Amino acid sequence: MPLVKLEGVSVSFSAAPLLDGVDFQIDPGERIALVGLNGAGKSTLMKVVNGQVHADHGSVWQDPAIRVAQLPQMLPAADERLVYDVVAEGLAEVRELREAFEALSHKTDAASLQKMERLQLRLEALDGWHLEQRVQTVLDRLGLDADTRMSELSGGWRRRAALGAALVQRPDLLLLDEPTNHLDIETIEWLEQVMLDYRGAILFVSHDRDLVEHLATRIVELDRGNLTSFPGSYTQYLELKQKLLEDEERQNAEFDKKLAQEERWIRQGIKARRTRNEGRVRALKQMRQERSQRRERQGTANISLDEAQRSGKLVAELKHVNMQYAGKPLLQDFSMTVQRGDRIGLIGANGSGKSTLLRIILGQLEPDAGEVKLGTKMDVAYFDQLRGQLDPEKSVIDNVSGGRESVDINGRQRHIISYLQDFLFSPERARTPVKALSGGECNRLLLARLFSQPANVLVLDEPTNDLDIETLELLEEILLAFEGTILLVSHDRRFLDNVVTSSVVFEGDARVREYVGGYKDWLRQRPQPVHQAQAEAKPAEEKQKAAEKPRRKSSNKLSYKLQRELDSLPEQLEEAEAELEKLQAETSAPDFYSRDHEDVARVLEVLHQQEQRLETLMERWVELEAMQEEG
Known part of the structure; x- marks a missing residue:
């Protein structure tokens, strides 16, 4: 059962719609990378999914029990709030319910008792009685100090606090808009691992190609108001996207050629107009309208720079x-x-x-x-x-x-x-x-x-x-x-x-x-x-010893165990290459991506694992060969 489903959704803030009758579905456990040019409408789509923007047309359905949390693109303010309070803001509803419950706890009239009973049921449904433990668990997991003020933190640590406010909600769907901005590489890799371990669904926008490659189970592109889903890795997305653009360019060229032929026909002399086919005229009008409504792909920036005279060497x-x-x-x-x-x-x-x-x-x-x-x-x-x-x-x-x-x-x-x-x-x-x-x-x-x-x-x-x-x-x-x-x-x-x-x-x-x-x-x-x-x-001294150890060892021949490992590697490499070729042939078949989505994802995952296995075997073979030559 999907978490979110969009059917025929359109959203427009100007003449050209950002979303033009799109269909989109998020299933449990998916990690979907949303890609597209700046201004294509990626943030708008995320706001539609989160209920912050209402569709002009179409329907948006959410699982009634779903919890959605979002990591905002902007960093939280470097103010005097404690990190604990920033993370606890993710449970603002729970805090309000508990405060209301405590305010009523001294009253004994029937109306107050009924309100308390409703509040208690809601708090139990949200696990609200364990608010402090939930916040502390997230703080520990993210390595955050509860008593540090936000003004004392770098941008990367403030980003961690904002992520904590999202994760403390235990969302079924986590929305991330450029999550790696202002993070250093070590923190990006940490975030990547946190997201890989996360059991809920993730919809994220990122320009970080390595993050998309490692994290996404599916890539969805927003282009000229339309959504296209690409199963598999970022590398495979690029290959498929290039093919789609070539097909689109060829189809547009064929259409424009036919339109030009019909325009020449309609402008022929008196004799041609006497025998003019009215159906053909109506078809030409339809072609003109279709051409006028075509949305051209937004161009890419045409960047060039002004080079000064050469500096000294x-x-x-x-x-x-x-x-x-x-x-x-x-x-x-x-x-x-x-x-x-x-x-x-x-x-x-x-x-x-x-x-x-x-x-x-x-x-x-x-x-x-x-x-x-x-x-x-x-x-x-x-x-x-x-x-x-x-x-x-x-x-x-x-x-x-x-x-x-x-x-x-x-x-x-x-x-x-x-x-x-x-x-x-x-x-x-x-x-x-x-x-x-x-x-x-x-x-x-x-x-x-x-x-x-x-x-x-x-x-x-x-x-x-x-x-x-x-x-x-x-x-x-x-x-x-x-x-x-x-x-x-x-x-x-x-x-x-x-x-x-x-x-x-x-x-x-x-x-x-x-x-x-x-x-x-x-x-x-x-x-x-x-x-x-x-x-x-x-x-x-220890560093010197550590540096000398491998040099002393390399002066000896390979041990019996390492020699056996080296001897067995060529056969393993041959088998791994054969299996990889088999998988590559399967994924290159014309009808591969028309198969069941889960089957496609499974095969692509096996292909990825086989590529990694082959690379590991090759690196080990090179390492052992080098050791043998040194010996």
């Missing part, structure tokens, strides 16, 4: 730098060299010192100790995740142009309206005050402002927040083509993997190391898991 050189803040060490004996063309990602928990290191590299902050040498001819453009560079009272145009009618992009004058259209701002939207923009529009505006400035060093602090996936992927392409230097702070794992050439990782206890490659490359190269690296550091 050296951008910055740091030698034995030490830095602390409020008595807490952030950098200890840290050295690195930044050269022209480097694309460096900074990875670490919120508050670990990433912004401090950026300011040192740019010469904006003197370290407590050590030497910093800066390069020459540097033109720096800075992307601020907090949007402090935007004036909320001014229009989109004024925030970019500064009163000019045009901007100079790579030596070519562009009218400001034309330039902003590249970032998906219509002429009307370009005249809108910034305070009326959505989060995604604000980030696109920041990019438009950033890329209108000549620069050979880009500093990007969380540029991916609120961007739709298509714009995010286009941004990746632009950054890869940029010939200058990029310093990138991001908690988007796939974005880091796709863009950076090296990663500077804050591993805890002021230990900062540089690794070749992106996030996954760091995971492969790091000496130990993050939670161990953040634990108490080993004494220098």
Whole structure:
């Protein structure tokens, strides 16, 4: 039995409906990723599901016993409330019922006793007598301190408190709108695991492609008012979506060709009009109407950036730098060299010192100790995740142009309206005050402002927040083509993997190391898991012994047990590859996705597990081969 069911639902706030007669169903235990371009109506659909927006047409049904909770996109305020009170706000109804019950508990008249009886039944149905235990259980699970004030917490910890207010309700359906915004990578992975362990249904909107890949059991795309469901992983969604777009383009081209033929026919000479077929005329009118009602797919942003003259080969050189803040060490004996063309990602928990290191590299902050040498001819453009560079009272145009009618992009004058259209701002939207923009529009505006400035060093602090996936992927392409230097702070794992050439990782206890490659490359190269690296550091002697042990062992031949394992791996790899090919052939069949939804999901899950098994076997074979060669 479904939890929520929408049939023929339409919602419109303008000429083009955001939801155009959509059908949608959420079943127990599903984890549905809702994707689509900024402004497509994803938040509106979630509000319809939650009962906050009423449909213009169609029906919305909810299981009468369902409990729905939502994690809002905006962070809770950094005010003087205690964390306990913020989490307990999720049980506001329970608290009100208990307060009402206690207010009546001193009265003995019949009417009061009847009210108390009704309140008691309602409280028992909501498990309201165990409010304190429920709150404390969630606090423990999320690692939150009940007595800490919200003003003392970082954005990531405030997000945890907001999640606690949702989870304490024990919802059957949890709605998440961009849940990873303002979270560091460690917290994102923690949230991912919490959601995987969660037994209720989840409907979530996220630009984090790795989160969608790992979490979603089904992907639903909202495009031009229509919903399309894609079973399987994000990678499979991309493949199917590309095929659908190609089919749509081909069908539209065939339709337009036929329409053009009919238009030529209707405009023929006198003789043709005498023998004109009235049915054909009516069909032409219908085709004209159908063409006028076609909703074209919203274009993707056409981003380009204005590159300045080349900087010197050296951008910055740091030698034995030490830095602390409020008595807490952030950098200890840290050295690195930044050269022209480097694309460096900074990875670490919120508050670990990433912004401090950026300011040192740019010469904006003197370290407590050590030497910093800066390069020459540097033109720096800075992307601020907090949007402090935007004036909320001014229009989109004024925030970019500064009163000019045009901007100079790579030596070519562009009218400001034309330039902003590249970032998906219509002429009307370009005249809108910034305070009326959505989060995604604000980030696109920041990019438009950033890329209108000549620069050979880009500093990007969380540029991916609120961007739709298509714009995010286009941004990746632009950054890869940029010939200058990029310093990138991001908690988007796939974005880091796709863009950076090296990663500077804050591993805890002021230990900062540089690794070749992106996030996954760091995971492969790091000496130990993050939670161990953040634990108490080993004494220098123990570290030396730990480093020497594997070298001594590698000088010997493989043990009998390891040799047997190595000998058996080729056969296991061959079997795993054969099974994977069989599954891939099954999922590539033309009629595969027309099968029963549960059967499709089961096969896709088996395929995913087989891919992981093959990768694990391959990694083990490479590891043992390397050990044998060293021996």
